[in-house]
Amino acid sequence: MKSAWSVVFVKELKETLRDRRTLLMMVAVPVLLYPVLLIASEQLLLFGQRRLEAERAPVALVGDVPSGLVSIISAGEALSLVPIEASPTEALRSDAVAAVAVLGPPTDAGGTRTVTLFFDAASDRSQRARGELSDALDDWADTLLASRLSGRGLPATFAVPLAVNDSSVALPEEMGGYTLGRILPLLLVVITLLGAFYPAIDLAAGEKERGTLETLLTAPVPASAIVTGKFLTVALIGVVAAALNLGSMLLTFQTGALQVTEALNIEVSIPLWSVAVIFLALVPLAVLFASLFLGLAVRSTSFKEAQNALTPVYMLVLVPAMLPIFPGISFGPLLAITPVAGVSFLFRDVMAGDADALLATLVLASTTLYAAGGLLFAASAFGSERVLFGGGEAADVPRTSWLTRLHSLGREGRVPEPPVALGFVAMLAVLFFYGGVRLQIGLGERVLLLSEWLLLFLPAVLFVTLGRFDAVRTLSLRAPTAGGLAAGVLLVGGALPVVWLVGWLQSFVLPIPWDLLEGLEELMTAGDARRLIWLLVLIALTPALCEEIVFRGVFLGGTRSLEPWRMIVLNGVVFGVFHLSFQTAIRFLPTAMLGSLIAWVVWRTGSIWVGALMHFVNNATLVLMTSTPAVREFMSDPEAPPPLWLIPVGAAMLAAGVRLLPNRTEP
Amino acid sequence: MIRFSGLGKQYGSVTAVRDLTLEVQPGEVYALLGPNGAGKTTALRCLATLLAPSSGSAAVCGLDVTTSPLEARRRMAFLSSSMGLYGRLSARELVAYFGQLHGLEGAALGARVAEMVELFGIGDFADRLCAKLSTGQRQRVSLARALVHDPPVLVLDEPTLGLDLVSGSATHDFISRERGKGKAVLFSTHQIDEVDLLADRVGVLSRGALAAEGTPAEIMRRAEAPNLARAFLALVGDAPLAEGPRT
Ligand SMILES: Nc1ncnc2c1ncn2[C@@H]1O[C@H](COP(=O)(O)OP(=O)(O)O)[C@@H](O)[C@H]1O
Ligand SMILES: [Mg+2]
Numbered sequence: 001m002k003s004a005w006s007v008v009f010v011k012e013l014k015e016t017l018r019d020r021r022t023l024l025m026m027v028a029v030p031v032l033l034y035p036v037l038l039i040a041s042e043q044l045l046l047f048g049q050r051r052l053e054a055e056r057a058p059v060a061l062v063g064d065v066p067s068g069l070v071s072i073i074s075a076g077e078a079l080s081l082v083p084i085e086a087s088p089t090e091a092l093r094s095d096a097v098a099a100v101a102v103l104g105p106p107t108d109a110g111g112t113r114t115v116t117l118f119f120d121a122a123s124d125r126s127q128r129a130r131g132e133l134s135d136a137l138d139d140w141a142d143t144l145l146a147s148r149l150s151g152r153g154l155p156a157t158f159a160v161p162l163a164v165n166d167s168s169v170a171l172p173e174e175m176g177g178y179t180l181g182r183i184l185p186l187l188l189v190v191i192t193l194l195g196a197f198y199p200a201i202d203l204a205a206g207e208k209e210r211g212t213l214e215t216l217l218t219a220p221v222p223a224s225a226i227v228t229g230k231f232l233t234v235a236l237i238g239v240v241a242a243a244l245n246l247g248s249m250l251l252t253f254q255t256g257a258l259q260v261t262e263a264l265n266i267e268v269s270i271p272l273w274s275v276a277v278i279f280l281a282l283v284p285l286a287v288l289f290a291s292l293f294l295g296l297a298v299r300s301t302s303f304k305e306a307q308n309a310l311t312p313v314y315m316l317v318l319v320p321a322m323l324p325i326f327p328g329i330s331f332g333p334l335l336a337i338t339p340v341a342g343v344s345f346l347f348r349d350v351m352a353g354d355a356d357a358l359l360a361t362l363v364l365a366s367t368t369l370y371a372a373g374g375l376l377f378a379a380s381a382f383g384s385e386r387v388l389f390g391g392g393e394a395a396d397v398p399r400t401s402w403l404t405r406l407h408s409l410g411r412e413g414r415v416p417e418p419p420v421a422l423g424f425v426a427m428l429a430v431l432f433f434y435g436g437v438r439l440q441i442g443l444g445e446r447v448l449l450l451s452e453w454l455l456l457f458l459p460a461v462l463f464v465t466l467g468r469f470d471a472v473r474t475l476s477l478r479a480p481t482a483g484g485l486a487a488g489v490l491l492v493g494g495a496l497p498v499v500w501l502v503g504w505l506q507s508f509v510l511p512i513p514w515d516l517l518e519g520l521e522e523l524m525t526a527g528d529a530r531r532l533i534w535l536l537v538l539i540a541l542t543p544a545l546c547e548e549i550v551f552r553g554v555f556l557g558g559t560r561s562l563e564p565w566r567m568i569v570l571n572g573v574v575f576g577v578f579h580l581s582f583q584t585a586i587r588f589l590p591t592a593m594l595g596s597l598i599a600w601v602v603w604r605t606g607s608i609w610v611g612a613l614m615h616f617v618n619n620a621t622l623v624l625m626t627s628t629p630a631v632r633e634f635m636s637d638p639e640a641p642p643p644l645w646l647i648p649v650g651a652a653m654l655a656a657g658v659r660l661l662p663n664r665t666e667p
Numbered sequence: 668m669i670r671f672s673g674l675g676k677q678y679g680s681v682t683a684v685r686d687l688t689l690e691v692q693p694g695e696v697y698a699l700l701g702p703n704g705a706g707k708t709t710a711l712r713c714l715a716t717l718l719a720p721s722s723g724s725a726a727v728c729g730l731d732v733t734t735s736p737l738e739a740r741r742r743m744a745f746l747s748s749s750m751g752l753y754g755r756l757s758a759r760e761l762v763a764y765f766g767q768l769h770g771l772e773g774a775a776l777g778a779r780v781a782e783m784v785e786l787f788g789i790g791d792f793a794d795r796l797c798a799k800l801s802t803g804q805r806q807r808v809s810l811a812r813a814l815v816h817d818p819p820v821l822v823l824d825e826p827t828l829g830l831d832l833v834s835g836s837a838t839h840d841f842i843s844r845e846r847g848k849g850k851a852v853l854f855s856t857h858q859i860d861e862v863d864l865l866a867d868r869v870g871v872l873s874r875g876a877l878a879a880e881g882t883p884a885e886i887m888r889r890a891e892a893p894n895l896a897r898a899f900l901a902l903v904g905d906a907p908l909a910e911g912p913r914t
Binding site for chain 2: 002004007011014015019210215216222
């Protein structure tokens with residue numbers, strides 16, 4: 001008997017190939033992309049040239065006009081000489097001429113004759129005419145120089161003591177690979193993505209929307225056979241799209257039929273073995289996309305909803321795919337195991353002709369691994385009744401609060417295991433340091449902001465949703481009570497003198513990074529209100545949300561099964577380590593203390609909002625204090641202990657905070 | 668043939684079906700009658716192995732749907748109320764696809780598909796894509812699709828929903844014919860007239876629970892109502908009808 005998955009596969013393929021949209025994405029776009037692009041660019045080039053040639057720019061020569069110059073200009077193709085009556089300026093203004101050269105009086109044999117060029121800097125035509133005229137003058141000057149030299153019996157080379165030639169060591173074919181290697185990986189990844197995008201939505205969400213899933217699942221075949229059949233269809237279409245794209249690209253460039261290679265001065269020859277490597281890497285990539293998209297799409301109830309859900313993922317995948325376009329990023333083991341980025345870089349190197357076997361193996365192995373993970377993800381969705389029918393009817397179920405709906409996103413009560421949570425934070429740390437900190441150098445504050453959102457917040461959200469964890473429980477999303485919020489504020493305030501004291505004690509042992517402190521102070525000092533608001537967003541609000549969702553959200557939620565004190569100390573330590581860098585050992589202890597304090601409060605209140613508020617208050621206080629000159633004076637010496645009066649105030653705040661703190665802990 | 672034993676189903680905090688117990692014999696047509704939102708679809712989906720019961724159990728031909736779902740599906744035709752057909756397959760291809768999923772192939776598959784095309788009068792449009800068919804034509808294709816493996820048990824969720832009189836009565840004829848072949852038919856509806864017309868026995872479902880069960884005559888007698896419609900209203904009288912269209 002034919003196996004069920006192959007029955008499903010054949011049917012899905014047949015149906016998909018009857019879909020015009022898929023055909024467009026799978027065949028038309030990949031195949032026609034390059035020829036169309038090239039023909040278009042060539043036409044554009046020709047068009048531009050023709051226009052320039054058609055039109056000789058009118059120019060005028062004023063003064064004592066030498067015949068040598070006139071014959072040079074009339075021999076050329078760009079300019080025509082016209083007489084003018086009016087002054088050069090007026091002639092230009094009236095558009096009678098595009099440029100005018102006013103020649104000064106001739107000089108004796110060794111002198112310099114002046115020529116003044118009149119032109120209109122606001123007009124392209126005039127600029128071009130001036131360029132041509134100036135070239136003609138240069139040519140004329142060369143003939144004058146030559147005759148002067150020969151008049152004295154000197155060779156023409158006498159006035160050319162040095163000739164500089166450019167010579168690139170890249171072979172012409174390497175050049176081609178180099179240029180292509182930057183764009184092609186991105187194109188290949190995009191085409192694979194696009195190829196898988198619509199079929200995945202259609203085969204999962206579309207099937208749900210049309211109500212066919214219900215009948216399909218009453219057929220006596222296991223869900224795994226259905227997923228396999230569907231998944232193979234989507235993956236195959238992704239691979240075929242990418243392969244067609246690759247083939248079309250090779251044909252377009254390598255046959256030279258369109259002669260672009262000449263125009264672009266590159267020579268493309270991609271050896272067969274590298275085409276094979278590229279293909280080898282494309283297959284697991286397509287598998288990864290297919291399973292990821294299918295697994296996500298089946299969670300949506302309609303085509304449109306799935307499109308909305310998949311588009312951000314699509315965008316997100318483009319980011320690593322685009323990395324090879326940026327110069328100066330070198331391909332190493334870490335990038336090799338980064339999803340999508342590894343494949344993209346491998347393509348780049350393969351095309352430039354210097355792929356590293358070890359890195360290639362890493363890319364292939366890790367991509368295969370991710371693809372397997374994606375498959376599990378997709379399979380789990382198809383096995384789940386909640387996914388298949390849970391949301392299907394939700395549209396007309398009475399509207400529930402967003403908290404309840406968040407609950408129903410994941411399996412109720414499910415939180416990550418401690419090792420999973422720790423692994424996730426470790427991964428983020430790596431991502432943050434390689435992706436974030438490196439990018440930050442020289443790129444400034446906006447990148448800092450972006451990296452917090454993209455490398456902390458977004459992964460945390462994806463982790464919880466894709467992992468199908470109970471978001472409310474994992475992230476402690478319970479609404480805060482007034483008492484909890486007040487306690488949180490009192491506790492951070494009260495902790496300030498303690499943190500200060502610790503900092504001061506540390507200063508006896510640890511070196512103080514003066515440069516860094518000054519830099520920080522400069523960064524945090526706001527001169528005006530706009531700057532202050534920006535700083536509050538950048539330094540207080542953003543970490544309060546992005547860092548809290550990671551540390552007091554996922555990490556705290558995932559370590560809940562530990563003993564409370566362990567969980568709280570671990571949270572602080574990991575938070576401290578995350579903020580560690582070579583110069584900032586001194587910040588470790590205060591940061592860890594703050595982390596533990598917030599972890600304790602979030603655990604007690606069950607509300608991450610209290611933690612976010614505490615984090616915000618803490619950081620905002622720093623910004624405000626540094627921006628207030630009087631306070632800065634008073635606080636800026638890290639070698640000074642906190643003033644004595646601050647200690648009882650802090651203690652009182654701490655005590656009040658502890659009293660106010662509600663106990664809403666849950667196991 | 669069909670047996671529900673104390674079956675209950677909850678969606679989160681919503682109880683859609685509670686403690687449902689009923690049996691359908693071979694050659695019997697059983698109507699599950701209830702207003703929108705009563706839990707008919709939920710009960711039938713549990714039987715069709717699409718949903719896992721929260722409590723109790725259901726069985727088809729003695730096969731428990733939770734422990735042997737694939738075996739149970741082989742013995743059952745399930746028609747969902749949405750009549751889902753694959754738009755880019757032709758009617759013939761669709762029936763053949765489900766035949767293959769049921770393990771038919773080669774000449775046996777061809778013969779069976781031809782038989783279904785003949786039986787349901789699909790011939791005229793068998794090679795047209797399903798997306799281009801009228802509602803009545805789609806219904807016939809759906810029935811052919813559901814019955815391609817000739818199962819002893821038929822489970823139909825609102826089989827006449829959205830059909831005009833002609834197609835509706837064709838469906839009724841089909842149900843009577845299957846009864847004549849000794850099949851056990853369980854169908855859900857909210858329309859009294861088709862219960863009157865077809866059902867040997869009826870179970871009135873109200874808010875997830877069976878409010879009454881018996882032949883139509885017994886139900887009328889018990890509710891002291893002049894007709895089935897009155898009896899039905901009396902039984903489900905205060906049930907929330909305003910929950911919106913639920914299929
Ligand atoms: N997927 C679901 N999630 C939550 N509630 C549901 C779901 N499906 C049905 N319900 C609820 O279960 C009850 C019964 O629905 P259903 O079985 O569709 O009724 P019927 O088919 O009799 O109209 C309704 O109150 C409905 O709102
Ligand atoms: Mg229904």
